[in-house]
Amino acid sequence: MDKLLNDLLAIVGPSGVLLGDDVSQRSVDWFTGAPCRAKAIVRPRSTEQLSSVMAVCYQADQPVVTHGGMTGIVHGGVASPDEIVVSLELMNQIEEIDPVGSTIQVQAGVTLQRVQEAAQEIDMQFPLDLGARGSCTIGGNIATNAGGIRVIRYGMMRQQVLGLEAVLSDGTVVSSLNKMLKNNAGYDLKQLFIGSEGTLGIVTRAVLRLQPHMPSEQTALVAVPSFDALTQLLNLVSRELANSLSAFEALWNNHYKLMTTESGKHAPVLADDSPFYAIIETLGLDEAEDAERFSQVLQKALEADLITDAVLASSQAQRQSIWAIREDIEALVSELKPMFSYDVSLPIPSMEAYVDILEENLKTQWPQAGKMVVFGHLGDGNLHIMITVRDDRPDSRRQVEQLVYSPLKAFGGSISAEHGIGLEKKDYLSVSRTSEEIALMKRLKTALDPKCLLNPGKVIALD
Incomplete structure (x- = not known):
């Protein structure tokens, strides 16, 4: 074993360094399952350990590839045999939740779903949401400026981050765990790392914004006769449901038909002959009032010939079945x-x-x-x-x-x-x-x- 690996072992311990089959058994591509070919995978447990790891790698001119939940699909986690992978999977602690300040401070290896669940426990929500929620990590969400299905209401990951901590290539720790919504004291350095895909620094911890929990959720799948009608429908619901609209997902006919009648993967809750479909979702506070308003807007869209048919989810199971048509990427991969x-x-x-x-x-x-x-x-x-x-x-x-x-x-x-x-x-x-x-x-x-x-x-x- 070379000196670099010995130095890394001394920093993170035997359980913190993976070699041989433990490396190659891991995948670097969600679609193909291509194996990891890195020299080693290093798994620090703290910012201090990562800082020491990077300082050693900097002195040795050792290239480093960062790994989060490995749900990305642009080959950002590919590593060659002369590179070392740094995985933040062991830095997975929720450090602090502040219900008064509406913030949560977490380590970068925490999954998105765990953050969502922690927010729910204090009757709040973390609004970023995407299909890979159970596997993707907050560090990866920040590094890629993740979007998801609720950007229309809450914005991208960039809008959810108040402060963060990152380790630079030479081991320098840049810690700005700001918890304030307003902070104009000089350059907003966190923006350098959000969306930079680990090329400027490795995000280790973050302070995230939480939002009030919205107990009322309305979901509908609608059939739309044309693209012009689809854009008019978006304008209508954006205007009429402005304070509650949380998602507007469009499905072309080729997607809807493949996921339902052609593949048999999901029940066709609407006929498959419409050129476009849309999933419309709102989040609110009053179930009865919100449901009535939602129904009224859909009726208005029907009368204006913007939709030809609609199904409103009347239970969580129906809601999930509608969203499954949109989110079942595994079925798409299998069929195509x-x-x-x-x-x-x-x-x-x-x-x-x-x-x-x-x-x-x-x-x-x-x-x-x-x-x-x-x-x-x-x-x-x-x-x-x-x-x-x-x-x-x-x-x-x-x-x-x-x-x-x-x-x-x-x-x-x-x-x-x-x-x-x-x-x-x-x-x-x-x-x-x-x-x-x-x-x-x-x-x-x-x-x-x-x-x-x-x-x-x-x-x-x-x-």
């Missing part, structure tokens, strides 16, 4: 494998034209094998696109990527709405960022990580 997954954002009025162009180009290039499904957070301008050409060779992947990303620039769209860049989208960063923006990103990377040891090769390429 080998599958390529994309996460883009566009101005809402441009979405239909973009999807039509993409579908037409896909059919032209792969008339028999090409298939795509589209769904996403319409109110946030975010589309998820799953594509199969029944061939996952690198050349095919590259061709599909070109089809997906090339039209975005003309529409003013982004190659990544909420999943980040990682390795997968790095070559397309110029589609969504100007040369000046990329140059500034490189200057920040060089300033905070001069040896380029943190997640090297991810997000941006240093010439």
Whole structure:
């Protein structure tokens, strides 16, 4: 065993370093299950241990890749045999909950679901929510600026973070566990680390905002006759349900039909012949009043021909069955494998034209094998696109990527709405960022990580 590993063992102890099969048995890709190939996985139990780990790695010029819950899908956790993985899985404590200040302080390895449950125990809520809630970690949510289904009301992860602590590549600890909503004392340094995918520093702890618990939840699945009607429906519910609207998820017909009648994975609660569907959710305080208002708005939409049919959930089981159609990514992977997954954002009025162009180009290039499904957070301008050409060779992947990303620039769209860049989208960063923006990103990377040891090769390429 080399000197570096001995030094790391001395810091974190035998249980804190994984080698050999304990490394390769872990996956670095949620879709493919590709094994981890790192030299070792180091698991610190505290910020102090991580600081010492990074100081040792800095002196040895050792590249480090960070791991959270490993639910990302842009190859951000891929590590080569000459790299070491730092996993924050043992830093998983909820340190403090303040019901008066509406904050919760946690270590980065705590899962999103545990934070949600801790908030519920004091009759509050942590509003960030996504399908991987049981596995994804707060550190990963911060590193990728996670979005999810309630961005339309509560914003991205960035809006949930009041303060954080991070360890830089040389072991320096930058601790700003601010608990105040207002703090304009100089640069807001936490913003450097939120969304930086572990390339500028490793987030170790965070202070998060909590929101009041909303006991009333209304959910409906509606059929929509056109994209124009879909956008008008969004405008209607945003206006009429402005104080309670928490989610507006759009499903194209190809997604809804695949998840229900074609695959048999979920019961088709509505007929499968509508071009679009939407899941509408509100959160409020008065069940009877909220239900009445929700029903009235849907009736107004029906009378205006914005929807053709609707199902309102009357129980938690019905609510879950509606959301399962949207959130069952495992079923999508099973039906479309080998599958390529994309996460883009566009101005809402441009979405239909973009999807039509993409579908037409896909059919032209792969008339028999090409298939795509589209769904996403319409109110946030975010589309998820799953594509199969029944061939996952690198050349095919590259061709599909070109089809997906090339039209975005003309529409003013982004190659990544909420999943980040990682390795997968790095070559397309110029589609969504100007040369000046990329140059500034490189200057920040060089300033905070001069040896380029943190997640090297991810997000941006240093010439």
